[in-house]
Amino acid sequence: QQQVKQSPQSLIVQKGGISIINCAYENTAFDYFPWYQQFPGKGPALLIAIRPDVSEKKEGRFTISFNKSAKQFSLHIMDSQPGDSATYFCAASGRSSYKLIFGSGTRLLVRP
Amino acid sequence: ETGVTQTPRHLVMGMTNKKSLKCEQHLGHNAMYWYKQSAKKPLELMFVYSLEERVENNSVPSRFSPECPNSSHLFLHLHTLQPEDSALYLCASSQDRGGSGSPLHFGNGTRLTVT
Numbered sequence: 001q002q003q004v005k006q007s008p009q010s011l012i013v014q015k016g017g018i019s020i021i022n023c024a025y026e027n028t029a030f031d032y033f034p035w036y037q038q039f040p041g042k043g044p045a046l047l048i049a050i051r052p053d054v055s056e057k058k059e060g061r062f063t064i065s066f067n068k069s070a071k072q073f074s075l076h077i078m079d080s081q082p083g084d085s086a087t088y089f090c091a092a093s094g095r096s097s098y099k100l101i102f103g104s105g106t107r108l109l110v111r112p
Numbered sequence: 113e114t115g116v117t118q119t120p121r122h123l124v125m126g127m128t129n130k131k132s133l134k135c136e137q138h139l140g141h142n143a144m145y146w147y148k149q150s151a152k153k154p155l156e157l158m159f160v161y162s163l164e165e166r167v168e169n170n171s172v173p174s175r176f177s178p179e180c181p182n183s184s185h186l187f188l189h190l191h192t193l194q195p196e197d198s199a200l201y202l203c204a205s206s207q208d209r210g211g212s213g214s215p216l217h218f219g220n221g222t223r224l225t226v227t
Contacts, residue, residue, distance in 0.1 A: 041220065
């Protein structure tokens with residue numbers, strides 16, 4: 001019940017295309033869902049996050065879509081750029097918790 | 113310096129050695145974390161300290177021993193490690209609980225190889 005399942009494991013997209021990464025969770029006590037971006041040789045960094053009281057959150061080219069009934073959320077990267085090539089992790093946590101449960105990661109490659 | 117700094121960046125140690133990883137945060141945060149990143153389990157929480165008190169201990173073997181002498185520094189003491197402990201060890205900090213929406217700020221990690 002503590003798992004967050006992430007797919008796909010890897011993704012190749014042409015420049016200008018849309019990248020979509022999906023995550024699913026089981027624990028209904030989770031109420032905070034961030035996405036982290038990690039470049040090679042660097043630690044992960046927060047990209048965007050959502051709480052289940054909204055179904056969508058957009059920041060620039062990055063959008064989180066959230067489906068509470070299905071217990072799924074996804075990251076959409078519009079107009080993908082080569083500079084977006086990185087590993088993306090979804091995560092989930094309960095409001096009172098220090099513990100972020102991370103998905104297994106998606107390695108994104110955006111081809112020029 | 114700003115952010116979260118980890119030293120050393122790379123460490124090679126034998127199974128009988130004792131070594132320590134160091135983390136320092138310059139963000140004024142109250143919580144500090146150790147995560148293990150490997151191919152098998154990409155981001156696995158090991159320990160959490162809040163205001164120098166350990167608040168999470170994620171069933172980590174005793175060959176890993178954390179120390180948090182103050183809110184800016186975190187150490188991970190290593191002894192008699194196994195080859196399967198080879199991984200990237202990431203330190204992070206946050207102002208408040210991660211679940212409250214307080215972002216984790218990660219260092220760039222220490223790449224550990226156990227021979």
